[in-house]
Amino acid sequence: MKKRIIVILLLLLLLILSPRVYWSLKEPISLEIAVIDYTVPTKDYREHNGLFQVLTSKKIVREDGELYDVGKDYYGFDPYDKVQTEPFEHHQVDMIYITDTYGVYSDDLEEKPDGERSELLFGGMDLLDWNGLMQSKDDQTTLIAEFNSFASPTSEEVSKIMQQTLGLTWSGWIGRYFPDLANDEIPQWLIDNYEQQAQQEWSFEGPGMAYVHTTDQVIILNEDEIKGSVNFTLTEQGKHKFSSVHSSEYMYWFDIVEPLGGTEVLASYKVELEDIGADKLRAAGIPTQFPAVLFRENDLTYYFAGDYADFDKQPIVTWESIHHVYKFFAKDVSSFYWLSYFPMMEDILNEAINRKRGVLHAE
Template sequence: MKKIIVALILLLLILSPRIYWQIKEERVLDIVVIDKSVAKKDYREHKGFFHILDSKKIIRADGEFYDLGRDYYGFDPYDQVAMTPFRARLADLIYVADTYGVFSDDLKKSPEGERSELIYGGMELLEWNELMASRDENTTLIAEFNSFASPTSDEVSGIMQKSLGVNWSGWVGRHFTDLSSDEVPQWLIDSYQQQTGDDWILAGAGLAFVHTSGQVVVLDGQQTKSAARFKLTTMGEKKFPKVNASSYIYWFDVVEPVGETKVYATYEFDLTEKGRSVLHDAGIPEKFPAVLHQESKNTYYFAGDYADFDMQPLVKWQGVHNFYKYFAKDVSAFYWLTYFPMMEAILEETVERKDGEPSEG
């Protein structure tokens, strides 16, 4: 009998996070998600955000959970057509996850990574105006890379940057674990070879920057020693006390704050003297903002592809990220250590503004 009781107690302890999640209160938020880069049926460009909505039991006004395959505006990977465009309505939170779009190469069974014809993508002025018309003083607006870069027009990009309180330098970049692997897109290799006249014989970890002018800067293992390091500023530590520093290995853009925009986190790189010289000659800073916030306008800009997450974790367990973060590596480490707790805090903040009182999360 004692063994049975002990077993039941252990089972209850193991299942308690799931039980707690099941009985905890659901919270309603009207959320608008824009993702124009859904070429495949994995929805990875906004998948990470929807996992957090499930974990926090954030639901739609009709009482249903948000469906990552339905509750967004962008491209339909099944019919391979643009979905019905968003039309203005008052929202609690707007998340522009990606507007890069879908290209003909993306629709191939095995994409080659080459530049190809744009099928659908870019932010249109009418769409942006519809989003801006959906806000009041309590609406949270979040945008992340790529929201206003190519193929969005320069005019619309400038308007978006002004609304978000940032200024884009024209540079984007990414860390690659192996410069000789297939993860390096063919268009990047072609641009490098055309610019330098050299063959692409690079191997090992490295860092690549690409400018809107076409200029390419590549740092190999002799010039950079690690991926970008996401690090909170002093203001960021106060704003997000549960967010941890981590390595970030996806695409990012090089931006700077405008006016009263606050910088809550930065990217830093472990560069050799030669690496510093290469960046300096190209006009690329060694350290630049990762998370920016306009407090008066309630906007956030993430200078990276943060919601992009291609895993299917168990999220309907209370405090699940506290478990995953101890075992996370590489891309998942950034998600569990950094992005997940940061979005938890922003969602709680949004709920509080909507309800007019602190939420119990």
């Protein structure tokens, strides 16, 4: 009986450890990836942390054979020395991933930031940086950009150039679902703008939606005006392209964009509202369903209309396709990461790997 128990325990241990053993024995995959993140005020590197977890899981390495280091292998702002990192110098790469260019402000470096708008220390995509990135992109290079890549403090001129390259136009609106409109997640600048605009104090409680325009116009939907959070769902084109991606609730910042001709919409957001909430958005010209992931096949560009790589949690263990385990336990903000973003990035990285190996080119 004891022998049987020991055998069962050993088999269970082997089952648990086998993915890690497989990952350790797996041959590393070399991809040259330029990660652009101008918004790194603290040492958690959260704006690109989610991407690096996918890279580690797939054992994607730099050209020198080392795993990508979340604290070193990006271009942007150094939270230790509080200065700009070495700027990107154009050279041929397999992938360019722009996670955020919002930048770092003086308030961000305070021990207890109050969320007020403050002096810009570093941030915004300038034309020289953008041209350098585009000189590094050929027809085999995948370009990915996320929410806040072409918004303020990037100039309007550069923003329009970036939008044209990505195959979209931005409405000027951003939004977010909040589980509680009374918690500390609400930026102080958002509260200040609302109070100035509405001429009344911020007294919201419970779940709600916030929409903000580049003109500082603010629209708040309270819990009586919404039915839930924001649903992320693949389109028919997206289902064909991303076989392992699941629908999920998206609970972070997004922007409202429209595709240009030749741009495919691979996933959409849908906001479930009560009639009174839908009427409020309609009056402002804000849609309740709009693109989440856009793709230009001829140019190999993706745009994620959200903060997808922004993820502040760390997995307990490392192995390939770890999302197949975590997706069963994911909830709240983690749900989107493990059910939608992680498998989508795996598929996009697989495309880049096959393209580098000549597989896609041969087809």
